[in-house]
Amino acid sequence: MTQLPAIVMVQLAIVATSASVTGVLLGIRQVGWLQPLELASYDLMVRLRPDQEVDPRLLLVTITEADIKAQKRWPLSDLTIATALKNLQQQQPSVIGLDLYRDLPQEPGTAALVKQLQQSNVIAITKVPDADDIGVKPPPSVPNERVGFNDIASDPDGVIRRGLLFVDTDATTLYAFSLRLAIAHLKQQDITPQAGRDANHLRLGAAEFIPLEATTGAYQTVDAGGYQILLNYRARHKLARQVTLTQVLNGAIDPSWVKGKIVLIGTTARSAKDLFLTPYSAAEPQNPLMPGVVIHAQLVSQLLSAASNEISLFEYWADWVEMxxxxxxxxIGASLAWFVRHPLGLALAMLTTMTTLLATCYTLFLHQLWVPVALPVVGVLTVVMLVVSYRAQRAQRQQMMMMKLLGQNTSPEIATALWQSRDRLLKAGKLPGQRLTATMLFTDIRNFSVLSEQLPPEDLLEWLNEYLSAITEEVKANQGIINKFTGDGLLAVFGVPMNRRTPIEVSQDACLAVECALAMGDRLDQLNQDWQTRNQPLAQMRVGIFTGPIVAGSLGGKERLEYAVIGDSVNIASRLESYEKHRQTETCRILIAQETLVHLQNKFVVEPWGLLALKGKQQMVDVYRVLGRARASKD
Known part of the structure; x- marks a missing residue:
């Protein structure tokens, strides 16, 4: 079977990971675990958006603590309420909504109140019966068509985000207080309730009110009983003009504030405990609660604005669009996490992505479209963490593979270069074979067998490790890689596994190899001096260096792999090291071939040995002995 290209495999992995994260989050969302986050993001967007202008169609008559103290009683007397209604009626309001329970007489003035409640533009309140059929009855003198319930639907966290328009009981359908006020006002403009495109939906003027369901928008576990809509708050504080009950009783208000307006009368006093949490509450530590009468006014304003096509109703996407x-x-998050490797780059990309996501959601919200916010944010963060974790684990496995293949005997520069190019070098857990031009360096200790007889095995191992440690340091210092140890010697390679393509790079490798051999000789002189003081055997070493083509890559099977360099160039370097072992007087004999000499750029002093027939080679090899560094290299 043909193996897919690496980029295709990566793309498939990204898609598969994204699909898995999406599926899991949709399942988590369905059980409602993300609903609190979504509602919190909704509240934040409500607070961030600018308030609408004061609604000129409304007037709020508030009953404050000062009003209660002035009347010296609570509940207020029927006479007080009747007087307020009478004074307001003289200013020709469109409709008056009384957000006060009057199911029981509060003498004095009950007869006067009954008379005022009989006015055709007065809306009274009731309460939806509970499971035990216990509710608050409306005033007996007010017909059902002028009665609305003032129940407020709250979310599980106690915040008011929904407006309740209708509730069906066994006997009838109850209208909300706010809806009664809006209908009464719109009727004067020849706008009456109609059936929408769906016969079960309410239409007022230009707006069709589509009821919320349990899973509308970001909701998943909300009680969607009755006929509810999302409450679109007009403003945080200045929704409409407000006057106090005392001002109304004293006739101290401008008649133009009342004429043709919807007047709502209700309490804002804390002692009345008609206060609720709203999306604004989190930003209002001093006064976080909104009076019930103001919430009703918010819904009335929303109904009027939607009917007149001033402010559209909130819309929501279908489930498949949200998916x-x-x-x-x-x-997007998975792609960024996979392709942006630098931590700072990934952080900037994530910041840009999150900013774009949140800005898009907020812009849509300003245009009355509520889309999931927390869901994609959690999705992006989750997939990024998963991909980054996978990449880290994969990188660790690759690093272990690289160290297993190449060992730890590389210079920091080579190790860094290898690791930065790991994706290109590593393939299916192996380093693929590649043809390179490199410089091989073989070393061996002269007469090691004789030396072995002079020391016990334990002392010999310690002596040999001391020697190998010293020459290994020189290989690493000169950017070589120790390919393998051969008992008392080693094979070092300069120019792998990074492909050295240009003549300058090949020349650098050859010079580093010869410099390394000279440095090995210097280190061995130091070791011999130390060994002599410790009465330990002295040593001489041979070095063979050859520059030429090789193939480098993983060698072995799944259970055992090693990084191997193969080719005739390796064999020639080995033969140079072992050539005529008796021809050595110096501590470190270094033999190179013409193929290496041409790259040295006269940096070293050499002695020609001529064309030699190396063991196992049919062709003659032009051999030179390295005597030292040229003077020019020291200047």
Whole structure:
């Protein structure tokens, strides 16, 4: 079977990971675990958006603590309420909504209040019966068509984000207080309730009110009973003009504030305990609660604005669109996490992505479209963490493979270069074979067998490790790689596994190899001096160096791999090291071939040995002995 290209494999992995994360998050979302985050993001967007202008169609008559103290009683007397209604009626309001329970007489003035409640533009309140059929009855003098319930639907966290318009009981369908006020006002403009495109939906003017379901928008576990819509708050504080009850009783208000307006009368006093949490509450530590009458006014304003096509109602995406929305952002996050490798680059890319995501959600919100915010944010963060974790684990495995193949006998520069190019070098857990031009360096200790007889095995091992440690340091210092140890010697390679393509690079490798051999000789002189003081055997070494083509890569099977260099160039370097072992007077004999000499750029002093027939080679090899560094190299 043909193996897929690496980039295709990466793309498939990204898609598979993104699909898995998307599926898991959709499942988590369905059980409601992300709902608190979504609602919190909704509240934040409500707070961030600018307030609408004061609604000129409304007037709020608030009953404050000062009003209660002035009347010296609570509940207020029927006479007080009747007087307020009478004074307001004289200013020709469109409709008056009384957000006060009046199911029981509060003498004095009950007769006067009954008279005022009989006015055709007065809306009274009731309460939806509970499971035990216990509710608050409306005033007996008010017909059902002028009665609305003032129940407020709260979310699981106690915040008011929904408006309740209808509730079905066994006997009838109850209208909300806010809806009654809006209908009464719109009727004067010849706008009456109609059936929408769906016969079960309410239409007022230009707006069709589509009821919320349990899974509408970011909701997943909300009680969507009755007929509810998302409450679109108009403003945090200045929703409409406000006056106090005392001002109304004293006739101290401008008639133009009342004429043709919807007037809502309700309490804002803390002692009345008609206060609720709203999306604004988190930013209002001093006064976090909103009075019920103001919430009703918010819903009335929303109904009027939607009916007149001033402010559209909130819309929501279908489930499949939200799934696609999540999937796209998760895919973006996975792609960034895979292809942006630098931590700072990934952090900047993530910052840009998150900023774009949040800005897009907020912009859509300003245009009355509520889309999931927390869901894609969690999706992006989750997939990025997964991909980064996988990459880290994969990198660790690759690093272990590289160290297993190449050992730890490389210079820091080579190790860094190898690791930065690991994706190109490593393939299916192996270093693929590649043809390179490199310089091989073989070393061996002269007469090691004789030396072995002079020391016990334990002392011999310690002596040999001391020697190998010293020459290994020189290989690493000169950017070589120790390919393998051969008992008392080693094979070092200069120019692998990074492909050295240019003549300058090949020349650098050859010079480093010869410099390394000279440095090995210097280190051996130091070791001999130390060994002499410790009455240990002295040593001489031979070095063979050859520059030429090789093939480098992994050699072996799944259970055992090693990094191997193969080719005739390796054999020639080995033969140079072992050639005529008796021809040595110096501590370190270094033989090179013409193929290495041409790259040395006269940096070293050499002695020609002529064309020699090396063991196992049919062709003659032009051999030179390295005597030392040229003077020019010291200047």
């Amino acid at each position: 696609l929305w999540l999937g796209v952002w998760v895919l």
